[in-house]
Amino acid sequence: MPLPKLYIFPISHYCEKARWALDYLQVDYELHAVAPGMHADLTARLGAAGTSLPVLVTDESVIQGSHEIIEWAEGVSSGERTLQPADLSAAVEMESRLNEVLGVHVRRMYYSEALVDRPETVLPIFADGLPAEEAQFVRDAWEIIVGAMVEKMDLGPEQGQESRHIVLEHLDWLDTLLSDGRHYLVGDAFSRVDLGAAALLAPLAMAPEHPTYGGLQLPPKLAQDIDDWQKRPVTRYVAEMYRLHRTV
Ligand SMILES: N[C@@H](CCC(=O)N[C@@H](CS)C(=O)NCC(=O)O)C(=O)O
Incomplete structure (x- = not known):
């Protein structure tokens, strides 16, 4: 099965948030830096609703937004680690x-x-x-x-x-x-x-x-x-x- 692809701007703190969550939850992915200015074509091609990054492309869906990516990662991670808050x-x-x-x-x-x-x-x-x-x-x-x-x-x-x-x-x-x-x-x-x-x-x-x-x-x-x-x-x-x- 191909690895999910994470599209980021390396400078973006929202992209770092999604990337850190995938790393922390030990979910494998392929990292792709995107050129600003080229990202709108990319997100349109992927069928994302908006133009912003981070975007994660899995074999089943296109997930846009750091929070949504964290929730997805929590669902597929092995369960050894969690980012779920107590309250x-x-x-x-x-x-x-x-x-x-x-x-x-x-x-x-x-x-x-x-x-x-x-x-x-x-x-x-x-x-x-x-x-x-x-x-x-x-x-x-x-x-x-x-x-x-x-x-x-x-x-x-x-x-x-x-x-x-x-x-x-x-x-x-x-x-x-x-x-x-x-x-x-x-x-x-x-x-x-x-x-x-x-x-x-x-x-x-x-x-x-x-x-x-x-x-x-x-x-x-x-x-x-x-x-x-x-x-x-x-x-x-x-x-x-x-x-x-x-x-x-
Ligand atoms: N709420 C979003 C914010 C993402 C966001 O604002 N990304 C910026 C980079 S920091 C972006 O992609 N801007 C370009 C655009 O919106 O076209 C998230 O948490 O992922």
Whole structure:
């Protein structure tokens, strides 16, 4: 039986979330990096409802979205490990805040500086892992790709400040939750809530276990913020989740 194919953007924290879950649950798959700009054709060809990645293609279905991929992986994994949270209703509420709000604003904060002021720092990770001709496509179409992303994600200095403010509110929220000494966000064991929070906040820790951030150069204002946030409980928590649980 052919392996499921996981389509990702190497830079994407949502893609990292799906990839980490498959690795953690020991579900085999083939990894495919996709060139931004080529992804809409790919998702249309696969019959996915939207254009976003991650997408997992199995012998039976096309699964779009990090959460949906995690649920699928949980269903097919051998059962030796699970990412199921102890308290489902607490988990669902937290996950929706992490996925729908925090993840979006971490991305907008980063790109509002990186793509607007320092697009040359983003190009290498966008071309990472691509076949040579697709990497060349990304280089040739770089200005168009940047323009499309600025428009689609509504990027700019004010937007970056707005997203930074929302990110800070969420860091405070997570610091408060962690202040009772808990090791995991829900219950006593690592769950998909922790995996999601750590993947979406991975730039805070730039953990050596992260599969694609090794060569990522953060733009200066964000790098300064992250430096200032190193002593936060949430930063230590993200680093710890990677250290303890991001092994294949
Ligand atoms: N809620 C989705 C979000 C995925 C998402 O926003 N992916 C972005 C990359 S970070 C994407 O593919 N953007 C391109 C597009 O939507 O066309 C998930 O959890 O998978």
